[in-house]
Amino acid sequence: MDFHDFPQILERAYALRKSLNLEPHTTFYRLLNESETAGKLTLERIGQVGVLSLYTDFSPVQELELAGMLVDLTPLESVYLKRRPREARHRANVEREYLSPSEPLLGPHHPELEALEHGIHFRFRPGADLSIGLFSDMRPGRRWLREHARGRVLNTFAYTCGLGLNAALEGHRVKNLDASKKVLEWGKENYRLNALEPHPQDFIFGDVFDWLGRLYKRGERFETLVLDPPSFARGRGGVFRAERDYAGLVQLALKCLSQGGLLMVCTNHAGLSFQSFEKQILEGFTRAERGFKILERMGAGPDYGDGGALKILILECASGYLD
């Protein structure tokens, strides 16, 4: 992406988003994806607020110019910045304010705001952290779960409970499980924004690898189970790497899944192809000696073009033994 081409790129991208007819029911989406900018930047739209993620170094003057163009050429009034150079992971603790400035680069400050996804309200904190409250690529997964969840739902690695909320809105009893108290509280806020009373026992703070075993021992079974771990996580059993350890996680999770239940498995590991991901998931079923039927293979929505690293596989657990 040549810097001088940015206005044209932006205008084309915004026209495309308008043609998707996401609004007015969806006001949170990806306005610029990696394939539109040669991987140099992405932009999320949260209503009137833009969150610009930079994957390469721009000068402070260029950063401000980019933000100015966003405000001039789209309905955005504020632009927050996330600097995401490759080595960001190692710098995250020392330079948090540099990587994710709490104040916008341009326009009024919105420490908190709400936006819609398919008419569902979500709370966002665009300046608080690198993660703003919801992952836009998961929109199709959330929609799918709203339409297809069965019975009791266990939403693991729940983050702000976007997937769980979609099932809860359809009347399902949902347990959201995450290792961060902060995001679970945020999840409860999302429930309340949608007139749902969050029951404290449905928000479990703890380690998924630990809790899957505990729930199994307690005899708790679910008809729908969601697995959406980060590519790299630390848990009770040590380090989890999606490309190496997903089969084991599936094997463990299947103990808590009822016969005929749905398993939704997700990863946004860019280095893992759909084929290798699927191979691991099926290996998990083989180890657990459970039969399955693949129902869906999904990824991000059309606002991501043909890109996006997210892979979602949805399986029905056919029976208690291998068919």
Ligand SMILES: C[S@@+](CC[C@H](N)C(=O)[O-])C[C@H]1O[C@@H](n2cnc3c(N)ncnc32)[C@H](O)[C@@H]1O
């Ligand atoms: C990729 S996000 C999940 C996104 C979420 N499923 C959604 O759709 O919005 C990963 C989440 O896993 C949580 N996490 C990481 N390791 C964990 C562990 N061992 N046990 C429980 N949660 C964990 C993090 O706190 C984070 O909220």
